[in-house]
Amino acid sequence: MSDELPRAHGAPVLTARFRASPEDFRVDEIDAFEATGSGEHLLLTLEKRAMNTAFAAKRIAQWAGVPELAIGYAGLKDRHAVTRQRFSVHLPKRVAPDLAALQSEDLHVLESQWHAKKLPRGALAGNRFVLVLRDVQGQRDAIERRVQEIAARGVPNYFGEQRFGRGGDNVANALAMFAGRRMRREQRTMLLSAARSELFNRVLGVRVAADNWDRGLEGEVWMLDGSRSVFGPEPWSDALAARLAAFDIHPSGPLWGAGELRTASTARHVEESALIDDPAPALRAGLEATGLKQERRALRLKPQQLQHRWLQDEVLELQFALPAGAYATVVLRELGDIGNASAAQLPASAGERGEAASD
Incomplete structure (x- = not known):
């Protein structure tokens, strides 16, 4: 995510650092369903420390003796981070290995249940975060006012820096892929997502700069809160105004693909104008050629149950929940300039790469 993207709430009110240790960034998945209690898939709820998801999945496969x-x-x-999340293990004979053999200092089994299906990607309601900011510099009154403003108005629903890879090179690699460079399947998926995210962030940045990211334009396409369902354009009305104020609906922006933009009038002009400058045309053409279809994403994100407390004079803890696909880092960005202290802190044994995906 480019540092040049505008902030919605004004100039930074603090500087700080986070992820000084994994315990400063805690994430718990919010389950979207309950286990069925029967079936061939063992559903495990694990807490892991300084370990990415792919590395944990590999360890689970080795433990279970399965691919x-x-x-x-x-x-x-x-x-x-310290994270709690579910994994499923396909065990057709319904014989679970010894759970104690999976336990380690950095991986703990919290719960195990049988389930009917493999756990698919996206099958979560969201994530709950507990974040600790250290070496906080700024006026406490201004910081607390900003937290209240974020709780009341929300933040721009940018894609976070994780989507763009280390050094932000995923967009450049996507352009190379569209120009003919061969990529592995998993790389291809990641780069297509980065290309879409870059275009979405450009549109959202224009609307943040114009201060209309959280209100409707003529020709707006609306997204229902907590879903991917969209409707519109339709004439502005008191009913739409009430739903917008209640965070029941949000303005939306394009996830680029083949087909016509659904927006009309002013909203469509804004989206098209935001995607004229390089490398947007090449990204648009490349995405259209893959067969991906036009989709939408909400422009506005409201953290749920946002709370804060001062652990020490220069140590601030934040707690909130976000829907799946949203980024905790975009909430922090509206507070100020917060440096990531994690790079030099964690051992390579936890996995060679961080995740290039959402928080």
Whole structure:
């Protein structure tokens, strides 16, 4: 995510650092369903420290003596954190290995249940975060006002920096792929997502700069809160105004693909104008050529149950929940300039790469 993207709430009110240790970034998946209690898939709830999802899945496969394809998980979690998430293990004979053999200092089994299906990607309601900011500099009154403003108005629903890879090179690699460079399947999926995210962030950045990211334009396409369902355009009305104010609906932006933009009038002009400058045309053409279809994403994100407390004079703890696909880092960005202290902190044994996916 480019540092040049505008902030919605004004100039930074603090500087700080986070992820000084994995315990400073805690993430718990919010389950979207309950286990069936029967079936051939063992559903495990694990807590892991300084370990990304792919590395954990590999360890589970080794423990169970099954291929990695037999392991399912709903979302990717960064290794620079303490995280709780579900995994499923396909065990056709319904014989579970000794759970104690999977336990270690950095991986704990919290719960195990049988389930009817493999856990698919995206099968979570969201994530709950507990974040600790250290070396906080700024006026406490201004910081607390900003937290209240974020709780009341929400933040722009940018794609976070994780989507763009280390050094932000995923977009450049996507352009190379569209120009003919061969990529592995998993790389291809990641780069297509980065290309879409870049275009979405450009549109959202234009609307943040114009201060209309959380209100409707003429020709707006609306997204229902908590779903991917969209409707519109339709004439502005008191009913739409009430639903917008209640966070029942949100303005939306394009996830680029083949087909016509659904927006009309002013909203469509804004989207098209935001995607004229390089490398947007090449990204648009490349995405259209893959057969991906036009989709939408909400422009506005409201953290749920946002709370804060001062652990020490320069140590601030934040707690909130976000829907699946949203990024905790975009919430932090609206507070100020917060440096990531994790890079030099974690051992390579936890996995060679961090996740290039959402928080």
